[in-house]
Amino acid sequence: MRIDLRVPLARARGLIALPAGAILLAFIVGAVVMLVSSPLVTGHFDPSLPLRTYAAIVEGSLLSVNALVDTVVAATPLILVGLAVGLGFKAGLFNIGGQGQFLMGAVASAAAGAALAHESPIVAITLSVVAGVVAGAAYGFIPGLLKAYTGAHEVVTTIMLNYVGIQVISYLITGPLRAQGASFARSPDVQNAELPAFLNVGTGHEAHIGILVILVVVPAISWLLYRSTTGFEIRTVGANPDAARYAGMQPRRLVILSLTVGGMLAGLAGAIEILGVSGYMPAAYATNVGFDAITVALLGRATPGGIFFSGLLLGALRAGAPLMQVKAGVPVQMIDLLQGIILFFLTADVIVRYVFRVKAARAKLDELQTVTRSYGSGTGKP
Amino acid sequence: MTSSPGPTVTAPALEMRGITKRYPGVIANDRIDLTVRPGEIHALLGENGAGKSTLMNILYGLTRPDEGEILLDGEPITIKGPSDAIARGISMVHQHFMLVPVLNVADNILLGAETMANRVFLDRDEARRRIRELGQRFGFEIDPDETVGRLSVGWQQRVEILKALYREARILVLDEPTAVLTPQETKEIFAVLRRLAAEGHSIIFISHKLYEVLEIADRITVIRRGRVVGERLPAETNEEDLAELMVGREVQLVADRGxxxxxxxxxxxxxxxxxxxxxxxxxxxxxxxxxxxxxxxxxxxxxxxxxxxxxxxxxxxxxxxxxxxxxxxxxxxxxxxxxxxxxISFVPADRHRFGMVTSFALADNLVLTDYYAPPYARRGVRDDAAIAARAEEAIREFDIRTPSATVTAGTLSGGNQQKMVVAREFDRxxxxxxxxxxxxxxxxxxxxxxxxxxxxxxxxxxxxxxxxxxxxxxxxxxxxxxxxxxxxxxxxxxxxxxxxxxxxxxxxxxxxxxxxxxxxxxxxxxxxxxxxxx
Amino acid sequence: MLTGLFDIPVLGLVLQLLDFLLNVVTVNGPVILSLATPLALGAMCGVISERSGVVNIGIEGMMLASAFSAWLVASVAAQAFPAEPGFFFGVTPALLIGLAAALATGVAFSLVHAWLSISIRADQIISGTIINIVAFGVTAYLDLLLSRTSQPSGGKFLAFAPPQALLDLPVIGWLFRMVLAQGPITMAAIVIAVVFQVLLFRSRWGLRTRAVGEHPKAAETVGIDVIRLRYQNVLAGGLLAGLAGAWFTIDFGTTFQTGMTNGRGFIALAAMIFGRWHPIGAFGAALLFAASGALGTAIRTTPPPGQLGEILTSIPEQVFSALPYLVTIAVLAGVVGRSVAPAADGQPYEREATH
Missing domain, CATH: 3.40.50.300 (P-loop containing nucleotide triphosphate hydrolases)
Incomplete structure (x- = not known):
């Protein structure tokens, strides 16, 4: 696969050394947390708990075809939403709204899928996916518009919209979209809009065709960022919005564009989850994809190639989590904690350097300065 | 005043001996000696990057020297930080004023040397009184309640000087104090400086403007590339002599514009x-x-x-x-x-803010305003080969000193960054x-x-x-x-x-x-x- | 007295709404003030930190972690030192220990934030996000483990009982009820807001804080230790966030639920911006947000009579649940352009001497 051949090899090495060190340290700290909390897990102090936990994760994510499929299926939305967050970073925006955009995409495709449940699969699938993408795009467009024209910082508005999204979905699923005769509040099955599986059919570990989208989207976003003039504009706005304005670019348009395209990607992820995995939308959809995606994007240094690999890594953690809970008794929330710690060591790279004697240059996301700079004071005026 | 009054003013108030400061690749200060007497206006002359600022940052405790010693009234001292320097009576007026625009004059002067009513609260009334008094003594009355951001640069400079006086400074360093002033404002500031010197303050006056140095200084030390290259008395020198000392070759003082x-x-x-x-x-x-x-x-x-x-x-x-x-x-x-x-081509004043993207490659910066049009892009797709070719050409023609066209612009020197902007804006x-x-x-x-x-x-x-x-x-x-x-x-x-x-x-x-x-x-x-x- | 006008079309409806809103505010005054407490404390955590130039979006996580530790520690301490609620605010040793744990947790998390954003000069928004993710992860993990053993509650502080005569005063009685019939954390928040406001503008610490947030280099050149001052302020902010966290589990409620802060840390940030980085202003904004939340509850529990009631009850309840978040967005969009952050907010400070 050709992803980002433009990145020089030396830089790539630097990019890998620090994240790898950060992940390793996070697993060590996670092990300590499990050790300390082992009396609560098993009823007594259990020094083997961390090892059993990590073994279960590896088994559940890597050691069988089923496990590998689970990993890729779990990684798909993480990569897509990770790209949404990463694209925001490139434009100097911190899109914490991946969660809401994902959920809106999910509910829209569930609604479309239910309405088109008896159409031909091609029509049903296409239109349902489009519905999800459009809904996600709309939910990304709102904070983009607010940021561009009022200066309301996207960190706060996207989080607020995440909470608003939960209420919108609760209303839709308990109200107009509620399936008749279901034992709990959920939308009807999408039936013909379901994404067909091509591997492991009927095992509960199916590989649906949605995962193939990644093979198109990752190179496409990479092309957009590094080969197209629009990508150059997005990166310029992210690195220096004043210079972008000076150079005749339109920061407002680019801010809206970046968040809208991000919303499309997150909405697509939501549609794929509904149409490919669950088949319907419950009133309270439990997911942490929006926050996982932040880890994915930062771990991948906001580059599409990096996000691809870090998405697979986090997908493995998520795929291995259920077996971890069953075999070691450790709650899946451990994965949330591990992610936070990975991010911590990624940011506190001085520790990683000290422990592993890494000499790689500090790989900072320059665009991040814009995220913080624009905080509370709005974007540059046109 | 600790030094005894009277005509025996030959003992130096401040001596810097053999000051050396090395940075990776450059020696900013190379065994610099500087002697300043009480009541003297001592000019430090040198062009941008000659090492004047480094020397003064060392004196003010912002930078540690690698070698050398500082003597105050003959006593060797070490200066650990600005508060240390201030406590010893050394104050500095920076070229870019160190004033907080949203605070008023009194608060800016008080900051760091607060007059307290008790252990917690400020005594602003007493501060205002002292500020007015100081202003009157040195010939400029100022409203302590005016917001600093609303003052003209000339008055902001006076606030900076008041800050030093409020701290009872004996040695006052002024870094390029006239850079932003009109000739008239410069005259007024010179009058203030002369008055301060007459009261026994020592003043180090940093500048690269020859005629000003000749006008105000009692003594002139010239540095070039981190070394002292000469010491002069104004009466014994002229602009041509100083310019040659400063630049190291004969310079044309006025560009030949034809x-x-x-x-x-x-x-x-x-x-x-x-x-x-x-x-x-x-x-x-x-x-x-x-x-x-x-x-x-x-x-x-x-x-x-x-x-x-x-x-x-x-x-x-x-x-x-x-x-x-x-x-x-x-x-x-x-x-x-x-x-x-x-x-219309535009070379903006603040090149870091407008003129360039420091994290981008030199080549990308060279097409920052033309990136969207042929030959650098067609139908929204960049032509990397054309961009690279353009970069090679600009580097050659405008003598931009860089290891390659792919280094990030932020790593270039200020002069080369500006040449990059000039290449982009002039050559079209x-x-x-x-x-x-x-x-x-x-x-x-x-x-x-x-x-x-x-x-x-x-x-x-x-x-x-x-x-x-x-x-x-x-x-x-x-x-x-x-x-x-x-x-x-x-x-x-x-x-x-x-x-x-x-x-x-x-x-x-x-x-x-x-x-x-x-x-x-x-x-x-x-x-x-x-x-x-x- | 207005009721006679309620039958006028449209205008009458508006008057009914105003009447209802007025009622919600006066009747629910004490609840609104209590609900505003974590928002106000969180917002002041933001103010103290950002006035010195450190952006803190980790308030949510700090509050969540503190809420958890207050609950857990108070619960454990209650079993170790069983005691009857004290006369004053229903104080027990367990509650005080829980409160101390919350404050310590807030400070611990803010120390991480301070170290990341001040010492190693990481991006401050990323640093805050790490705080939020770690706090959510660790509390969710431990809460789930603890729920297997059903941890008993450690109780909670009680509201102060002001003399009935004061509450019965005509016209202003509700005001006394609102301010005085409160738990200790709410009362502390009021006192803190006033003291903080005065200190910020009249004390040496306040002057230095504002200077460091606006122009750290200028502060450094007059001998102020920028790094140290920022540390102090961020840690003090941790105390405030810790106090806010304690409100959730040992003042307002008695149990912990996963993710129970529900975005209040971010609403607090909006309150800080709306209040223009002033402690009192932030408190006022927090009251507005809390009132918008109380409105939804009031409509569900005691809808107004007549036509207005019909209209309001026909609106899906989710609209009112979403109201605080929508108000936050609206306020940000409407206010942010005119509200100016400290000039050096979010910029790591690097001493000149280091290179």
């Missing part, structure tokens, strides 16, 4: 009103014209509407009223892209060149290079609009000079015949003190109505 041969009017600005970010009108009814093949310089103290005027012409800011025409085209409402396509099909502070903070070599290129563009028939807070630069390059004062163009003068004093007076007062009919410099044919005092 005769201009202007053609027809290219840029015409009519009754332009422009507002600032807060919506206040800061440019009022400005009219002027720039002809093809001439350099039109705008002189004025910073903050008199020049920035907004330039932004309006280059499309970064919408004018509130009036018209801007370029040849036959109306560009009043053009955005930056349209202005660019009309042939253009009609109007707008230069805003094009040589601020650059070394003499880069300044000469940019001035030569500017004159070359003029001679090739480009209209050049030059804005600079450095009056010397405006005088040196301009064929005609417009003076801006409080948002108005108060005079338009002939460049070669305009006098420093006269332009300075106009910058400082807007010419209010000259009665109508008094000489205003040579009248210029073709200057627009309203171009002289509205």
């Amino acid at each position: 005769e201009s041969h202007p053609a027809g009017v290219l840029l015409s600005v009519e009754s332009l009103d422009v507002g600032d970010d807060r919506g206040r009108e800061v440019v009022h009814g400005i009219s002027f014209e720039v002809r093809a093949g001439e350099i039109f310089g705008i002189a004025g103290v910073a903050g008199n509407g020049q920035d907004e005027l330039v932004e309006a012409i280059t499309g970064l800011r919408r004018p509130a009223a009036g018209r801007i025409r370029l040849g036959a085209d109306d560009v009043t409402m053009a955005d930056p892209r349209q202005a660019h396509e009309h042939g 099909d253009l009609r109007l060149l707008v230069l805003d502070q094009p040589t601020r903070g650059l070394d003499v070599g880069s300044v000469e290079f940019i001035h030569r290129q500017t004159v070359r563009k003029r001679d090739a028939g480009t209209a050049v609009l030059l804005v600079s807070a450095e009056l010397d630069e405006v005088l040196e390059l301009s064929d005609r000079i417009g003076v801006m004062y409080r948002g108005r163009m108060v005079a338009i003068l002939d460049g070669p015949t305009a006098s420093r004093e006269h332009v300075g007076l106009l910058m400082a007062t807007g010419g209010q003190e000259t009665s109508p009919g008094a000489p205003q410099g040579a009248a210029v044919p073709g200057s627009a109505p309203g171009g002289t005092r509205a």
Whole structure:
């Protein structure tokens, strides 16, 4: 696969050394947390708990075809939403709204899928996916518009919209979209809009065709960022919005564009989850994809190639989590904690350097300065 | 005052011996010796990057020297930080004022040396009283309650000096104190400095302006590339001698700009009103014209509407009223892209903020304003080969010193960064060149290079609009000079015949003190109505 | 007295709404003030930190972690030192220990934020996000483990009982009820807001804080230790966030639920911006946000009579649940352009001497 051949090899090495060190340290700290909390897990102090936990994760994510499929299926939305967050970073925006955009995409495709449940699969699938993408795009467009024209910082508005999204979905699923005769509040099955599986059919570990989208989207976003003039504009706005304005670019348009395209990607992820995995939308959809995606994007240094690999890594953690809970008794929330710690060591790279004697240059996301700079004071005026 | 009064003032108040400071790749200070006597105004002369600032940062405790010692009244001391320096009576007025704009005068002066009513609360009444008293003693009365951001630069400088006096400084370092002042304000500050010296304060006066140094200093130390290259008394030297010491070769003090041969009017600005970010009108009814093949310089103290005027012409800011025409085209409402396509090139004052993206490769920065058009892109797709070829060409032609075209622009030196911006903006099909502070903070070599290129563009028939807070630069390059004062163009003068004093007076007062009919410099044919005092 | 006008079409409806809103505010005054407490404390955590130039979006996580530790520690301490609620605010040793744990947790998390954003000069928004993710992860993990053993509650502080005569005063009685019939954390928040406001503008610490947030280099050149001052302020902010966290589990409620802060840390940030980085202003904004939340509850529990009631009850309840978030967005969009952050907010400070 050709992803980002433009990145020089030396830089790539630097990019890998620090994240790898950060992940390793996070697993060590996670092990300590499990050790300390082992009396609560098993009823007594259990020094083997961390090892059993990590073994279960590896088994559940890597050691069988089923496990590998689970990993890729779990990684798909993480990569897509990770790209949404990463694209925001490139434009100097911190899109914490991946969660809401994902959920809106999910509910829209569930609604479309239910309405088109008896159409031909091609029509049903296409239109349902489009519905999800459009809904996600709309939910990304709102904070983009607010940021561009009022200066309301996207960190706060996207989080607020995440909470608003939960209420919108609760209303839709308990109200107009509620399936008749279901034992709990959920939308009807999408039936013909379901994404067909091509591997492991009927095992509960199916590989649906949605995962193939990644093979198109990752190179496409990479092309957009590094080969197209629009990508150059997005990166310029992210690195220096004043210079972008000076150079005749339109920061407002680019801010809206970046968040809208991000919303499309997150909405697509939501549609794929509904149409490919669950088949319907419950009133309270439990997911942490929006926050996982932040880890994915930062771990991948906001580059599409990096996000691809870090998405697979986090997908493995998520795929291995259920077996971890069953075999070691450790709650899946451990994965949330591990992610936070990975991010911590990624940011506190001085520790990683000290422990592993890494000499790689500090790989900072320059665009991040814009995220913080624009905080509370709005974007540059046109 | 700890030193005994009387005529025996030969004992140095401050001695710096063998100060050495190395940075990776450069020696900023190489065994520098400096001796300052009580009551002496001691000038430290050197061009940008010669090591003056490093030396003073060492004295002020902001930087540690690698070698050398500092003696105060003959006692060796170590200075651990600014508070240490202040406690020993050393104060510094930085070139970029260290004032908090949103706080008032009293709070700025108090900061770090607070007068307390009790352990927690400030005694602002006592502070105000002392500030007024100090101001009276040194001949400038100031309102302690005025917000600093609303003061003119001249008065902000006085606040900086008051800050030092409030801390009972004995040794006062002033870093390029006149860089932003008009000649008149400079005179006033000089009077204050003389008064301070007469009261026994020692003053270190850092500058690269030769005539000022000759005027104010009791003694002059010249440094070049981190070394002391000479010490002079003003009476025993002259500008040529000092310039040669400072630069290390003979320099032409005035650029050879030659005769201009202007053609027809290219840029015409009519009754332009422009507002600032807060919506206040800061440019009022400005009219002027720039002809093809001439350099039109705008002189004025910073903050008199020049920035907004330039932004309006280059499309970064919408004018509130009036018209801007370029040849036959109306560009009043053009955005930056349209202005660019009309042939307006712009070298912005703050190159880090506007002119470049420090994290991008040099090659990408060289196409920052042209990235979207052939040959660098076609139908929205970049042509990396064309961009790389352009970079190689620009690096060669504009002598940009860089290991390659792929290094990030932030790693280049200031002079090379500006050459990069100049290469991009000068080397294209253009009609109007707008230069805003094009040589601020650059070394003499880069300044000469940019001035030569500017004159070359003029001679090739480009209209050049030059804005600079450095009056010397405006005088040196301009064929005609417009003076801006409080948002108005108060005079338009002939460049070669305009006098420093006269332009300075106009910058400082807007010419209010000259009665109508008094000489205003040579009248210029073709200057627009309203171009002289509205 | 207005009721006579309620039948006028449209205008009457508006008057009914105003009447209802007035009622919600006066009747629910004490609840609104209590609900505003974590928002106000969180917002002041933001103010103290950002006035010195450190952006803190980790308030949510700090509050969540503190809420958890207050609950857990109070619960454990209650079993170790069983005691009857004290006369004053229903204080027990367990509650005080829980409160101390919350404050310590807030400070611990803010120390991480301070170290990341001040010492190693990481991006401050990323640093805050790490705080939020770690706090959510660790509390969710431990809460789930603890729920297997059903941890008993450690109780909670009680509201102060002001003399009935004061509450019965005509016209202003409700005001006394609102301010005085409160738990200790709410009362502390009021006192803190006033003291903080005065200190910020009249004390040496306040002057230095504002200078460091606006122009750290200027502060450094007059001998102020920028790094140290920022540390102090961020840690003090941690205390405030810790106090806010304690409100959730030992003042307002008695149990912990996963993710129970529900975005209040971010609403607090909006309150800080709306209050223009002033402690009192932030408190006022917090009251507005809390009132918008109380409105939804009031409509569900005690809808107004008549036509207005019909209209309001026909609106899906989710609209009112979403109201605080929507108000936050609206306020940000409407206010942010005119509200100016400290000039150096979010910019790491690097001493000149280091290079």
